[in-house]
Amino acid sequence: MKIVSWNVAGISACVKKGLMDFIENEKAEIYCFQEVKASEEKIPNELKELKNYFAFHCFSNKKGYSGVSVYSKIKPIKIINEFEEKILSEEGRVIFLEFKGFFLINAYFPHAHRELTRLDFKMKFDEAFLNLCKKLEKIKSVVIAADFNVAHKEIDLENPKQNEENAGFTDEERRWFDGFLKEGFVDTFREFNSNKGNYTWWAYRNNCRARNIGWRIDYFVMSECLRDTLKNSSILKDVFGSDHCPIALEIEV
Numbered sequence: 001m002k003i004v005s006w007n008v009a010g011i012s013a014c015v016k017k018g019l020m021d022f023i024e025n026e027k028a029e030i031y032c033f034q035e036v037k038a039s040e041e042k043i044p045n046e047l048k049e050l051k052n053y054f055a056f057h058c059f060s061n062k063k064g065y066s067g068v069s070v071y072s073k074i075k076p077i078k079i080i081n082e083f084e085e086k087i088l089s090e091e092g093r094v095i096f097l098e099f100k101g102f103f104l105i106n107a108y109f110p111h112a113h114r115e116l117t118r119l120d121f122k123m124k125f126d127e128a129f130l131n132l133c134k135k136l137e138k139i140k141s142v143v144i145a146a147d148f149n150v151a152h153k154e155i156d157l158e159n160p161k162q163n164e165e166n167a168g169f170t171d172e173e174r175r176w177f178d179g180f181l182k183e184g185f186v187d188t189f190r191e192f193n194s195n196k197g198n199y200t201w202w203a204y205r206n207n208c209r210a211r212n213i214g215w216r217i218d219y220f221v222m223s224e225c226l227r228d229t230l231k232n233s234s235i236l237k238d239v240f241g242s243d244h245c246p247i248a249l250e251i252e253v
Helices: 011-016 019-026 119-137 171-182 224-229
Strands: 002-007 030-034 054-058 068-072 078-080 094-098 103-108 142-147 185-187 218-223 230-235 247-251
Touching: 002 103, 002 142, 002 218, 011 019, 030 103, 030 142, 054 094, 068 094, 068 103, 094 119, 103 119, 119 142, 119 171, 142 247, 171 185, 185 224, 218 224, 218 247, 224 230
Parallel strands: 002 030, 103 142
Antiparallel strands: 002 247, 030 068, 054 068, 078 094, 094 103, 142 218, 185 218, 230 247
């Protein structure tokens, strides 16, 4: 099974920049999109007419903000986008699908913002998300496709020293990610690649993408017990259409 995850920075804009060709060429069983910035009626017709895929969404009440979508060739057993911990529901950031062998969570984590004005909110969200994952793991294994909005280690961004305590690279966010993985989760990309220079997001300014001055903030993370099913985890850096690039996971199910 191939699963693709992509922060599209607006699903309508990404369709205009070649998203449908990408879907056709990649031939993944499941696509997880973050920051779709849409509502049901604003989903482009090209996606509404996409053949052989079931579509599932979780939208923000705030127009043009946040939102996550999943397109799957495999019909899930269950879909959940409302949660007991309201912080996970209130901005259209999380949806999870139950399949026979695992839960798939598609998530768009909050950004801490300049001056770290949303750091407290993000840390509360992060903890609620970890609690959700731990609850789900008691039932079956978990696969997470997400823009975590954090660069975990210094090799995950081009200029770590210049970004110390900036949003996405604060001690608090990085410690949380450390603790998250220690709870029994695997950063799948690092199972295959331990090199610097592998990024998934680049600022639009100063020609950052062409110069590869970026951050790795998009991840596939899975339950430790699924490690033996892992066949590949990659960054599709040559795919354009957003300030992020897609990432892909291949597992044996």
